[in-house]
Amino acid sequence: MHYRGLTWDHPRGYNALAAAAAALDPVQDGLTLSWDRHSLEGFEQHPIADLCRRYDLIVLDHPHVGEAVAGEGLLPLEDLFDAGEIAAWGRDVIGPCLRSYHYAGWHWALPLDAATQVMAVRPDLMDGPVPETWAQVLDLAARRPVALSLAGPHAVLSFQSICTALGEPPAQADPELFVGRRTGMEALDLMARLAATSPLAVANLNPIGILGAMAAGTEVALCPLIYGYVNYTRARPGQAPLRFANAPRQEPGGRPGSTLGGTGIGISRNARVTPALLDHLRWLMAPGTQAGFIPDHDGQPSLRGAWADPGVNGRWGDFYCATADTLENAFVRPRHPGAIAFQTAASAVIRMALSDRRPHADIIDDLQSLYTASRRPGMER
Numbered sequence: 001m002h003y004r005g006l007t008w009d010h011p012r013g014y015n016a017l018a019a020a021a022a023a024l025d026p027v028q029d030g031l032t033l034s035w036d037r038h039s040l041e042g043f044e045q046h047p048i049a050d051l052c053r054r055y056d057l058i059v060l061d062h063p064h065v066g067e068a069v070a071g072e073g074l075l076p077l078e079d080l081f082d083a084g085e086i087a088a089w090g091r092d093v094i095g096p097c098l099r100s101y102h103y104a105g106w107h108w109a110l111p112l113d114a115a116t117q118v119m120a121v122r123p124d125l126m127d128g129p130v131p132e133t134w135a136q137v138l139d140l141a142a143r144r145p146v147a148l149s150l151a152g153p154h155a156v157l158s159f160q161s162i163c164t165a166l167g168e169p170p171a172q173a174d175p176e177l178f179v180g181r182r183t184g185m186e187a188l189d190l191m192a193r194l195a196a197t198s199p200l201a202v203a204n205l206n207p208i209g210i211l212g213a214m215a216a217g218t219e220v221a222l223c224p225l226i227y228g229y230v231n232y233t234r235a236r237p238g239q240a241p242l243r244f245a246n247a248p249r250q251e252p253g254g255r256p257g258s259t260l261g262g263t264g265i266g267i268s269r270n271a272r273v274t275p276a277l278l279d280h281l282r283w284l285m286a287p288g289t290q291a292g293f294i295p296d297h298d299g300q301p302s303l304r305g306a307w308a309d310p311g312v313n314g315r316w317g318d319f320y321c322a323t324a325d326t327l328e329n330a331f332v333r334p335r336h337p338g339a340i341a342f343q344t345a346a347s348a349v350i351r352m353a354l355s356d357r358r359p360h361a362d363i364i365d366d367l368q369s370l371y372t373a374s375r376r377p378g379m380e381r
Helices: 011-022 041-044 048-054 062-070 083-092 133-141 154-165 181-195 207-216 275-285 287-296 302-309 310-313 321-330 339-356 360-374
Strands: 003-008 033-038 059-062 110-113 117-121 221-225 243-244 265-266
Touching: 003 011, 003 048, 003 265, 011 033, 011 275, 011 287, 048 059, 048 062, 048 110, 048 133, 048 207, 059 062, 059 243, 110 275, 117 207, 117 321, 133 181, 133 221, 133 243, 154 181, 154 221, 154 339, 181 339, 181 360, 243 321, 243 339, 287 302, 287 310, 302 321, 310 321, 339 360
Parallel strands: 003 033, 003 059
Antiparallel strands: 059 265, 110 265, 117 221, 117 243
16 A cells, blocks of 8 residues: 655654654565655645645644644545554643644644754854743843744744743633733733844744854854754754754743744544554654664654653764753644634734834734634634
């Protein structure tokens, strides 16, 4: 049986999956598998229902789950794996990675890759210790170039992370309220202060672009909230190694405010699922694979044991142990069918407002209106 999968076009998203597929023996393993790729922007925004019609396996981010369920595109894990296996994965993965794919009573993807917004640093461009709090980030920004990640959906993702650090994770206490006015205005004030000095050269770049610019240039010393990519911990020709640290907190010892990313593998309802396919997916989630094969092929494992493994950390500049606390405490985004459209529109509002210096109270009203509209039936797109 041959299967087609779709993942995203970056070594972290592709190399391990492609290498695992290339090692399959159709006689011994009972299947073959090929992986197509699309851009980070396609991964973040392309309608998931369309992908489910075209592929057997789809690598997705958890905010797509509501849309996928509404379009009846994915099979729940409960139809494919026994309850004991799913419960074990829930215990073993780091942070809320499996829980983020739980929606409407079922799990919809295996959390293969774990990531969240963390702090990226060019150690050689710093003039002191890495900040721990947002006040220390602002203090550093007065002396050294500090970048904000605002392109695509990342403006509202950063906003949500700051609100979480301030003690109010959006849409959690009240699913109808995106964020309280006081918390939202405080978060926007912090973003506005940083945006005023953030280097223009990275203003329109996605996280991969920002990290590449940080590694290759000498302009950006730190980005306080950006999705971690372990690949950048190693020096390459023309690039300096980056270091990663926990996301900023409001106060020492507080919760590091961060919005969960990472990816899961969803199984299309159109796939002819065989025991051989399920065994391959089990192998990808196995402890030995997660601590060996996946990091050896540029991936970021999802099992907590791999994140704590001294050998894995030694090979990748302590990326995992330096940011694990942030991932354990990451905020899980809304996953209703209109969530993707909302984060796209909300980010555009925040970017424009920061540029135009609109009153923050007006921005909070606009964000709430967009959020409320996204939850209405029929607002999946």
